[in-house]
Amino acid sequence: MLFIFANIVLDFLFTxxxxxxxxxxxxxxxxxxxxxxxxxxxLVFTKFMESxxxxxxSFIFISSIIIMHQFAYPALVWILSEIFYYHTFSYWQxxxxxxxxxxxxxxxxxxxxxxxxSKRKSREESTTIEVEIKEENFITSIIVADSNNKKIFLQVxxxxxxxxxxxxxxxxxSSKKYLHTETLKSLETQLDGKQFVRIHKSHIVNLSKIESxxxxxxxxxxVTLINNTILRLIEC
Numbered sequence: 001m002l003f004i005f006a007n008i009v010l011d012f013l014f015t016x017x018x019x020x021x022x023x024x025x026x027x028x029x030x031x032x033x034x035x036x037x038x039x040x041x042x043l044v045f046t047k048f049m050e051s052x053x054x055x056x057x058s059f060i061f062i063s064s065i066i067i068m069h070q071f072a073y074p075a076l077v078w079i080l081s082e083i084f085y086y087h088t089f090s091y092w093q094x095x096x097x098x099x100x101x102x103x104x105x106x107x108x109x110x111x112x113x114x115x116x117x118s119k120r121k122s123r124e125e126s127t128t129i130e131v132e133i134k135e136e137n138f139i140t141s142i143i144v145a146d147s148n149n150k151k152i153f154l155q156v157x158x159x160x161x162x163x164x165x166x167x168x169x170x171x172x173x174s175s176k177k178y179l180h181t182e183t184l185k186s187l188e189t190q191l192d193g194k195q196f197v198r199i200h201k202s203h204i205v206n207l208s209k210i211e212s213x214x215x216x217x218x219x220x221x222x223v224t225l226i227n228n229t230i231l232r233l234i235e236c
Contacts (some may be wrong), residue, residue: 007031018127030094033076034102041065042113045106049117062114069106120177138192144171144178154178157195160209160225172229176217199223199233206235 008027015022033056046063052058074094081089141153154173164184168208171178180187188198198204205223213233214222 003035004028004031007035025085028078029140030079030097032236034073034098034197036070037069038109040067042110045110045113046117049114049121053167054117058114058118062110066107066110069110070095070098070103073102129155140188141169144179144180146178152178155206156191157204157206160227160229161231162196163202174227202232205231 007023008024008031012022012027048061049058072092075211077094078091078183081087125179139156141155144152144154146152154171158174160172161183163172167182168179168181169184169187171180184204188204189198191204196204196206209225210222210223211226214224216222223233225233
């Protein structure tokens, strides 16, 4: 509506400059017909941009949209003038008027939209890559020392849960318990959040090792693991 109003004001000022007649009905017809076409065409273009990854195809498509707008505009003027006006405006006369007065504006609007969507898609793809890289960096094993100070690799998928045991943490593996020189807070950032969940300030549990969850009727829960260990889950 703002563009339509501005367009009509500019038409009025132009007629004053040329000392010619100004007809509000004609100005409204030409302005509304031009700007209203952006609604369906921009919608089609944005849908195409969301599903298309090729910059080359997008540029070809936006060029087609610009040409389509130029041909559709005089057709819309002709139809509306045929229905609502006493005088029907010639298609080719309106087409010539559109090329000389509106082509540059049309191209700028669609190209700016193209640039904005391209930049947004580039940013989204960059964010997606960063997330994928971060997910790939989750640890899959932990090095611990046994009672003989022998280094052992533990697969995190085999760990039942981690428990705070200041200044260490206890790792409850499917085979035995180990001590590890790290904090739960630090370890939590290295674990896959889809597999390990902190259910208490002192416990991080492997979701695949949970056998059942029982409510304590006070907002807390008892989490039973596959080895019958029961841990408290405090609801936040």
